[in-house]
Each structure stands twice: as C-alpha cells, then as structure tokens.
Amino acid sequence: MISRGVRLGSVFLSQGRRLFHSSLARNSTDHHAELLKTPLDKVRNIGIIAHIDAGKTTTTERMLYYSGVTGRIGNVDEGDTVTDYMSQEKDRGITIQSAAVTIPWNKHKINLIDTPGHADFTFEVIRSLRILDGAVTIMDAVAGVEAQTEKVWKQAKELNIPVVAYINKMDREGAGFGRTVKEIVSRLATRVVLVNVPYFVKDNSTGQMIFEGVIDVFDKKLLIWNNTDLGSDGSKVNVIDISNESEHPELYQQVLECREAAVEQLGEFDENVINSFLETEDYMEVPANTLKNALRQACISGFATPVLCGASFRNIGVQPLLDAVNDYLPSPLEISVPEVTSSSIHQTKTKKRKQLQASDTSLPVKMDNRVGLVVNNNLNLMTALAFKMISHPIRGIMVFVRVYSGKLQPNSTVLNSRTGEKVRIGKLLLMNADVPQEVKYLSSGSIGVITGTDQIVTGDTLIGHSLSKNTNQLSPKEQAAKLLPIKIPPPVFSVSIEPSTVSDNRKLTTCLDTLLKEDPSLHLSYDEDSGQNILSGMGELHLDITKDRLINDMKANAEVGEVRVTYKETITVPTGVFKSNTGDGFEVELSLESFEGPVEDLELPDEGVYYLEQDDNVVIVEPSSTPEPVRKALNAQIWSLPMSYETMINGILSGVNGALQVGGQRAKLPLHSIIVRIHKWTILTDANSISPLINSTRTTIMDALSSLDENSTTLLEPVMKVSVYVSDQDLGLVTQDLMSARNAKITGIDDEASTSNNESLIWAKEQAEKTYIPHDPTLMYMKTAQASGNKVVGAEAPLREMIGYLIKLRSLTRGRATYDMEYLGMERTAPDRLRKILDQ
Numbered sequence: 001m002i003s004r005g006v007r008l009g010s011v012f013l014s015q016g017r018r019l020f021h022s023s024l025a026r027n028s029t030d031h032h033a034e035l036l037k038t039p040l041d042k043v044r045n046i047g048i049i050a051h052i053d054a055g056k057t058t059t060t061e062r063m064l065y066y067s068g069v070t071g072r073i074g075n076v077d078e079g080d081t082v083t084d085y086m087s088q089e090k091d092r093g094i095t096i097q098s099a100a101v102t103i104p105w106n107k108h109k110i111n112l113i114d115t116p117g118h119a120d121f122t123f124e125v126i127r128s129l130r131i132l133d134g135a136v137t138i139m140d141a142v143a144g145v146e147a148q149t150e151k152v153w154k155q156a157k158e159l160n161i162p163v164v165a166y167i168n169k170m171d172r173e174g175a176g177f178g179r180t181v182k183e184i185v186s187r188l189a190t191r192v193v194l195v196n197v198p199y200f201v202k203d204n205s206t207g208q209m210i211f212e213g214v215i216d217v218f219d220k221k222l223l224i225w226n227n228t229d230l231g232s233d234g235s236k237v238n239v240i241d242i243s244n245e246s247e248h249p250e251l252y253q254q255v256l257e258c259r260e261a262a263v264e265q266l267g268e269f270d271e272n273v274i275n276s277f278l279e280t281e282d283y284m285e286v287p288a289n290t291l292k293n294a295l296r297q298a299c300i301s302g303f304a305t306p307v308l309c310g311a312s313f314r315n316i317g318v319q320p321l322l323d324a325v326n327d328y329l330p331s332p333l334e335i336s337v338p339e340v341t342s343s344s345i346h347q348t349k350t351k352k353r354k355q356l357q358a359s360d361t362s363l364p365v366k367m368d369n370r371v372g373l374v375v376n377n378n379l380n381l382m383t384a385l386a387f388k389m390i391s392h393p394i395r396g397i398m399v400f401v402r403v404y405s406g407k408l409q410p411n412s413t414v415l416n417s418r419t420g421e422k423v424r425i426g427k428l429l430l431m432n433a434d435v436p437q438e439v440k441y442l443s444s445g446s447i448g449v450i451t452g453t454d455q456i457v458t459g460d461t462l463i464g465h466s467l468s469k470n471t472n473q474l475s476p477k478e479q480a481a482k483l484l485p486i487k488i489p490p491p492v493f494s495v496s497i498e499p500s501t502v503s504d505n506r507k508l509t510t511c512l513d514t515l516l517k518e519d520p521s522l523h524l525s526y527d528e529d530s531g532q533n534i535l536s537g538m539g540e541l542h543l544d545i546t547k548d549r550l551i552n553d554m555k556a557n558a559e560v561g562e563v564r565v566t567y568k569e570t571i572t573v574p575t576g577v578f579k580s581n582t583g584d585g586f587e588v589e590l591s592l593e594s595f596e597g598p599v600e601d602l603e604l605p606d607e608g609v610y611y612l613e614q615d616d617n618v619v620i621v622e623p624s625s626t627p628e629p630v631r632k633a634l635n636a637q638i639w640s641l642p643m644s645y646e647t648m649i650n651g652i653l654s655g656v657n658g659a660l661q662v663g664g665q666r667a668k669l670p671l672h673s674i675i676v677r678i679h680k681w682t683i684l685t686d687a688n689s690i691s692p693l694i695n696s697t698r699t700t701i702m703d704a705l706s707s708l709d710e711n712s713t714t715l716l717e718p719v720m721k722v723s724v725y726v727s728d729q730d731l732g733l734v735t736q737d738l739m740s741a742r743n744a745k746i747t748g749i750d751d752e753a754s755t756s757n758n759e760s761l762i763w764a765k766e767q768a769e770k771t772y773i774p775h776d777p778t779l780m781y782m783k784t785a786q787a788s789g790n791k792v793v794g795a796e797a798p799l800r801e802m803i804g805y806l807i808k809l810r811s812l813t814r815g816r817a818t819y820d821m822e823y824l825g826m827e828r829t830a831p832d833r834l835r836k837i838l839d840q
Ligand SMILES: Nc1nc2c(ncn2[C@@H]2O[C@H](COP(=O)(O)OP(=O)(O)OP(=O)(O)O)[C@@H](O)[C@H]2O)c(=O)[nH]1
Pocket: 050, 051, 052, 053, 054, 055, 056, 057, 058, 059, 076, 077, 093, 094, 095, 096, 115, 116, 117, 118, 168, 169, 170, 171, 172, 310, 311, 312, 313, 314
C-alpha cells in the first residue's frame, strides 16, 4: 500500500494548448484555420459510447476544458454542459442527441461525438458509429460492464471500430478497477492491455482508500492530480518518475507486473515487442514507444483493447485519455473500408447482409483501401455520408455529413445517389456542439454541416467533384456510388396524436414532418378507423421527449394519447396475381406473399431485390418483367428514355410502400414481412412522370389485399430478448413469473456472464482467467449494482407483457434483481393472444 508523502516531481501544465479561455471558440477564424490545416494522419473521428450515466458528458466537458476550447468546466447536474444543450437534456440531466465537438490536443484534431446512453436513443448511437473511426467506451467502476455497454460494444465491433476503454468513477466507494477489467475481458470478449492503473492513498483518519491519480505503465510515471497546492481544476498534473526501484519499490513492482502482462500480450501480436524484450530480458527496459506502437496496431486491428482509468468528475485521468485517443485510435487514413456499392440497378446483384435495410441491391465496385472509395481511381471524387439532419430555428435545415474522400465545396452541386437528384449545397459549417463556424471546404475525414438544402435525408450518399462545382465530370458509375445505408431500428411503442382544434392541424403536420426528418427512428402512420395519426418510437422516454419537443419547443397544439405497443399485420396465405387497370399508361402485374423470421435469413434471388425501409417488406422485380423498350435502353450506349431506370423503380417502390402502410384487412395496421413480386410491367416510352407508376402499383396491391378475408391475415407483435440478473434464491420465483404472467419463453439460465455465443463465451472466460489484474485495494467494499445477480435468466417475451416489469421484478426479489431487454423481432401472435389484443 502506498502512503501519503511520496516525493513530488516537477509540476507541468496540461499538454493541450489553452487556445480560448472565456467561452467556446465562437467564429474564431484562427482556431478554424488551424484545425483545417491539421494533416489527415493527425485527425481522430471518435465517439464516446457507454451505458447511461457512466460519465460520457462529464468526461467530454473535461476534454473541452483541458484542450482550451472552453474556459470553465460545465456540470451535468447543473445543466450547463456544452454537449447537452437541448432544454430536455438540461432538464433531465441526460444526453438525448449526439453532439459533435472539435478538440485540439497535442497537434491533433479530435472530432468527438458525445452519444446518448439510454436504450431509447440507440439510433443516435448507431448513426454516429457509422461515421466514426474509433470510440472511447466509458464504464462506471462500481457498476462494471453494464447491459448498454455490451450493446454499444457489439455495435462498434460489427462496424470494426477500434475502442479504448476508460474505467471512470474510480473515486466512488466500491470502485473496482481489477474487477471491471476482468469483466471487460469476460463479457466483451476482448484481450486488454493496461495503459494506466489507479493510484490510491490511504486516509489515515478514516482508513479509506482515496483515488488520487494513475500509474502510467509505459512511461513509468506516477501522475497525481488531487494535491490541494495545485488547485482543483485538474489542469495541472504532478508527474513523478518511478523507474527507480529503490526510490519507489511498491510502485516499481506494480509497473513491472503491468509491463510483464503488456509485453506478453503484445508479444503475441508484434514480434518487435518480443525482440526488444529479448535484448535485455527485462520488462522494464522495453521502450515505451515499442509498446505504444504495438498497442496502436493491436487496437486498430481489434486484437486488444487499451484500458485506462480515472474519475472525470474529480478531474482525474482525462488528459491521459486524450493522449490515448491520439496514440491508439486510427486516423481516417487507417480505417477499414466503409462498404461502397454502385446502384446501377439493371445489373444488380443482391448481397445478403445482416445490416442491410434500405433499397440497396447493388454491385460492389472498386474500393480504395485507405479513404473509403475511389471509383475508377478518380482521386477528385468527393464522397460523403449524411448521418443526421436537424431543423434549426435560425439556421434552417442542417445536414451533418462525414466526408470520406475528396473535398466538399460550399455553393457547389453534388449528386444524391439515392434519388439521382442534383443537390445545391449552401454554406458549409464545422460545429462545436451548437456553435457553428463557416468553413471554405470540408476535406476527407471531416465531419461538418451542409446548409441550404432539404433534398438530403439521413443515410444518403453524396457524390461530387473536388475541383469542380458541378457534377458534369462524374461517370455514370461514380454517380451511382453509395455508402452502406444506416440501419434504422423498428419503432415498438406508439401514441395517438391529434390537433387540439381543426385550425391547429396545419401547424401540427409541419412540426411532425420536421421531427420525422430529424429522427428516422420516429414513424408516423394514420389510423383510418379512429382518424388519428399514430406516432411510433423506440420507447416510452423517446416518445415522451418527442411530445415535449412538439408541444413545448415547437408550440404545436396537440392531444397526445397514452403510450402503447406497436402492432403490425401480415398475410398468412399468398394472393393470386393481380393486374392493374388504371389505364394511365403504366401497367403492372404482381402478387403478395409473406414470410416468418428475420428478413436477413430469406433466400432471395441474385437480382432485382429491393428492401423497403419500413417493416421488413421486400419487393422482387423479376428480371424477366422489364419491358422491352426499357431493356433496349439499358443495353444502349446512351440512355434514350425521358425517365431514368432508377426513377421508374423508385416509383414502383413508392407505390408498394404506400399501399402496405395503409394496412391490412384485419385491423388496418401497416403490413410487415411481405414479399411483393412484380411479374410484369409496361410503360409508355414517352412517360415522364412517376405518378402513374405509384398510383397503379398502389391500387393493384390494395386490390390484392382486399381479395383476402379476415382469417387470411394476422397480427405481429414485438418480442424482446430479456436478461434478468437474479440470485439463486430468487431464481424460481422470477422464472415462474416470466413464464406464467409474461408469456415468456425461457431460453437459458446461465452464470452471470453474457457474451453473445458459447464459443466466444468459453474463449472469453479462459482469457479472463489468464489476464493479469492488479489488486483492488478497494475490494473491501461490495459492488452495489447488480450485486445480487449471480444468475442470468434469458427469455423471449412479448413487449406488451414487459411493460412495468421493473416494479414487479423489484417487488418479487425485494429490490435485488435487475433486468435489461432488447428488441428481437416481430412475431405472429398466437390465436388466443390475437383475440385479447384485438379486443383491447
Ligand atoms: N463520483 C463520480 N461521479 C461521476 C463521475 N463522472 C460522472 N459522474 C456523475 O455521474 C452522473 C452521470 O454523468 P454524465 O456525464 O451525465 O453521464 P453520461 O454517461 O453522459 O449520461 P447519459 O448521457 O445520460 O447517458 C452525473 O451525476 C455525474 O456527476 C466520477 O468520476 N465520479
């Protein structure tokens, strides 16, 4: 144990340059010019992801302060942080929307996104992860690895995003660094390398261990913050060299053990580490740079996770975390390639992708392995992905984009490869939370904002030319390039929404339209029976915040009903082939069928498959259905018809979507899990409007649907994957309640550890056994969160039966058990449940 009174070394200022002391860098051209000049290898596009309340916003505030972007540290509990700037965020002390800030640190530019932790805002996390190159995951040292940590970790790993782990709240009673490290290995199934470990000092009067700093394993230094002489904002760090064993025997021993573990772990990955060790056979002599370089590559390739610790609220440990972002997370030049496709629809080849959702049936084209994509090696090709859109009361529509290659110029024209339309770009901005800076261009690797257009939605790919302000020089293949679209999770809760009076209708419609464009995880449908609009979202909190924004911020006069579960309809028998008879120049022959299980598991043909954005519906345009004139035009050198092929197909898809959203025969609910087959279509060669395509397709589907009687349709309801953390003594009661009162199917009862599959679970457990973990001097305190749970009950249950479950679970187990759940899919309801649901 280390007692107070170690000799203190020299005092130094934090490494960041204190550029701006009084406020955010408002319109500072110097600041902006400096950031724009940062070479790409010194740019980091990262996100902070974690379970709710782990300390993401608190840590981001310190990062902004130590780098000099802000002059004071904001506090979540007082509602004055930079990134939680929405009124709902300030009032509730939680992050709702991801905010982007730019942090200069040691000649690097860190573009950082603070994401929400609550499961209802998962879409915010998903869309942010899509455009990030790396992430910091923050854990609460008392709670350890929590449910949402596992979820966001999995999402990051699916996208090959390297992660640095930061164990926060080391100052709390019951904090366990070693225990949390072990959980990282066993639950997240990763190898770890400890970059720093906690340093405690015993308070002789209370006997308590006080967290005062961190031990830097590679540089063999002790960093102390909490010395009262040094002030308390944490910007000054006391650095003590601990490389001399006789001066600091205990600290030396601690570093030696950590270095031994690091050398052994990294040696498996990089032989430079082994060679360097063999030169002296002394773990303390392996140069810090050799270890850091190896860990950088190990982290980027997903071999191991660097782990650090701190207590952001107490201003301890944040500067080393910023260093770690620069040291271990990739620049835009080092990222794995975002998937790029060309949507030349007539040559489509469907790739079965778990993540795929939008109508993206496309041919992979040549990709550059550094900057995302270069079609035909055109280095001037600009590609950007729109990942977020907000409607600002003063600045108008703001579209957030990540540029993957080339340069995006203001006042230029780019192509939206989803719609095929040319889009006029206005000003370009860099954002620091809600403070904009106008810029002369956005270069590859940048995250910025486009203004002046409403022709872009979340998930669109923009294609342009870096040198020219128009799109004339782009080849057809380049024009059709697309980055993989962003998956939108299905909304499972709904509320009815009506204008308070007839005259409030127009304003309500406009406000809802804005909210839906901003947040694609919201969905609006119309219930013909009740004449009400139905707004659906990810959860009760999501809808509550939306209501708050609608009524309090946007001042819409509306009546919002109670939150209820979203149901869908599907057909149980296929329809015959139906032919349109609208006589408006477009004819179509189609049939409908349905499927069970996830859409990703469907065996589909190689060509002509389109996934609709909503409700897991699929359209198959049979290749033989293409009309002769269109086929001829596709094979010709120059396109000869007034409308492009993409536009025609989009017309058909809109018609399908429109009809399926109107609802089925049973309860007029939107249809789900439907396959629409287009057997034949014809179009006049001089047709130049898509309305007939939309109308004919729509009415033909409605005819097909109305040919089915009520008994040929059924309801689908959301089913959740539930994990209940419970002690042995409560196990029986909890499983009994799940099965009888909640209609749940028990899928397994395990020891508390929940990696996704057995193989990785076994690997992770073995790995955890052999991972070096420093002794926790705080182990005398019990872990409070989830302390009771040493069993995990896995179950699948209808969402409807899980509403209010926490209260029931707490009362069954006297507050000892906890649970979490995530959306599994829509399932057909059993006949007895169907009646019950319809009656209600
Ligand atoms: N004791 C202690 N409390 C902390 C620390 N860091 C954050 N907190 C507190 O934890 C609570 C949550 O902090 P936030 O920064 O809002 O956490 P978050 O992860 O951003 O939360 P969401 O965005 O809502 O998911 C606040 O009350 C903080 O003051 C820490 O190092 N020690």
